[in-house]
Amino acid sequence: MAVVTLTINDHLVSAEDHQTLLDAAKAADAPLPTLCQLDGVSDVAACRLCLVEIDGSPKLQPACMTPVAEGLSVRTDTQRLRDYRRMIVELLFAERNHVCAVCVLNGHCELQDLAIEVGIDHVRYEYLHPHVGVDVSHAQFGIDDNRCVLCTRCVRVCEEVEGAATRDVMGRGTNCRIISDLNVPWGQADSCTSCGKCVMACPTGALFTQGATTAEMEKDRSKLSYIVRAREEHQWVR
Amino acid sequence: MADTAGATTEAAETASADPRYQALDATMKRRQYRHDALIEVLHDAQGIFGYLTTDVLTFVGRQLQLPPSHVYGVATFYHFFSLEPPAEHTCEVCLGTACYAKGASALLAEVEREAGIAAGDTTADGKLTLKVSRCPGACGMAPLVVYDEVAAGHETAESTLRRVKGWLG
Numbered sequence: 001m002a003v004v005t006l007t008i009n010d011h012l013v014s015a016e017d018h019q020t021l022l023d024a025a026k027a028a029d030a031p032l033p034t035l036c037q038l039d040g041v042s043d044v045a046a047c048r049l050c051l052v053e054i055d056g057s058p059k060l061q062p063a064c065m066t067p068v069a070e071g072l073s074v075r076t077d078t079q080r081l082r083d084y085r086r087m088i089v090e091l092l093f094a095e096r097n098h099v100c101a102v103c104v105l106n107g108h109c110e111l112q113d114l115a116i117e118v119g120i121d122h123v124r125y126e127y128l129h130p131h132v133g134v135d136v137s138h139a140q141f142g143i144d145d146n147r148c149v150l151c152t153r154c155v156r157v158c159e160e161v162e163g164a165a166t167r168d169v170m171g172r173g174t175n176c177r178i179i180s181d182l183n184v185p186w187g188q189a190d191s192c193t194s195c196g197k198c199v200m201a202c203p204t205g206a207l208f209t210q211g212a213t214t215a216e217m218e219k220d221r222s223k224l225s226y227i228v229r230a231r232e233e234h235q236w237v238r
Numbered sequence: 239m240a241d242t243a244g245a246t247t248e249a250a251e252t253a254s255a256d257p258r259y260q261a262l263d264a265t266m267k268r269r270q271y272r273h274d275a276l277i278e279v280l281h282d283a284q285g286i287f288g289y290l291t292t293d294v295l296t297f298v299g300r301q302l303q304l305p306p307s308h309v310y311g312v313a314t315f316y317h318f319f320s321l322e323p324p325a326e327h328t329c330e331v332c333l334g335t336a337c338y339a340k341g342a343s344a345l346l347a348e349v350e351r352e353a354g355i356a357a358g359d360t361t362a363d364g365k366l367t368l369k370v371s372r373c374p375g376a377c378g379m380a381p382l383v384v385y386d387e388v389a390a391g392h393e394t395a396e397s398t399l400r401r402v403k404g405w406l407g
Binding site: 159164167168169171172181191 | 292295296305306307308309310311314315
């Protein structure tokens with residue numbers, strides 16, 4: 001395992017060569033905002049919030065998918081990046097019907113935290129106000145598409161950790177929806193094991209436990225990394 | 239799971255009973271039931287059945303050993319695949335740049351008004367499906383309308399309405 005040295009925001013840092021820029025930035029005390037990234041499942045670089053500037057390249061790179069390399073000079077907090085991050089979060093809000101005041105996850109929501117972090121006080125874009133449904137056909141859980149940001153964490157956790165692959169994304173563009181099996185109501189999805197990992201993985205209140213009321217839910221994501229660590233490294237520590 | 243063996247047998251039985259399923263199974267076999275042949279297989283399935291029913295998607299998923307959610311995701315991602323039975327006739331208005339500049343959107347609005355449906359929908363009597371497309375690649379003929387897979391160029395609202403009215407009866 002080789003160690004490489006790179007520069008993050010003008011500070012020299014060292015990292016192991018299998019790490020990504022996201023890991024290195026975190027270790028260098030320059031954490032990046034993330035949304036689709038979730039410990040224990042594969043990275044897809046879909047949310048584009050962890051984009052960084054690399055000196056000598058005009059293109060922004062997603063830190064979660066970019067491996068560290070010797071001599072890289074990376075910037076994680078320039079005005080250009082801050083502008084893009086804010087724009088991304090604003091567009092997420094404009095795409096669905098996010099009403100924090102009546103959401104089960106109010107106060108514990110990653111999207112809400114992101115909005116605060118990137119400094120959103122209003123959204124500059126016109127809201128789409130799509131007509132999307134709520135599916136509470138499952139006995140324990142529910143999915144509210146109004147609050148979904150299509151990060152696909154639930155899709156990945158279902159396939160990679162639980163191994164059921166009940167979930168996927170249907171359609172394209174603004175018509176994308178998270179589905180269960182052949183787009184059947186969740187309660188009728190044969191492959192679902194009702195393990196609740198998707199609910200734990202969801203960054204917003206889109207996947208929720210039935211019976212939870214406003215601001216009552218909290219999600220335990222450490223449980224997922226616990227399961228993955230136990231499986232891969234045979235370590236049962238929390 | 240004991241279920242899996244049952245599902246495979248069931249799929250095999252379906253295949254042996256219906257010649258269309260046999261044909262579909264043959265195309266999958268030709269591709270060695272590879273996961274990554276899903277799009278080609280769905281393409282063939284639509285050719286055989288006319289559209290993709292839930293049973294067909296389930297069958298394809300089982301034979302290729304893919305989760306149903308994945309099959310459904312792919313089938314709904316591509317415009318080519320249809321999960322609804324096709325209408326008797328289709329009218330596809332191109333809204334690509336050249337056709338748009340030549341007034342295709344006004345033409346489309348006229349057809350929508352005449353048929354009483356929005357683009358992407360089928361009339362209640364199943365006579366006509368109205369679709370929009372992005373550039374079939376004949377910009378010199380803009381505005382282009384494809385009637386039952388036959389392209390017609392330099393269309394006007396009048397000429398399009400004449401065709402569509404004939405179909406709507």
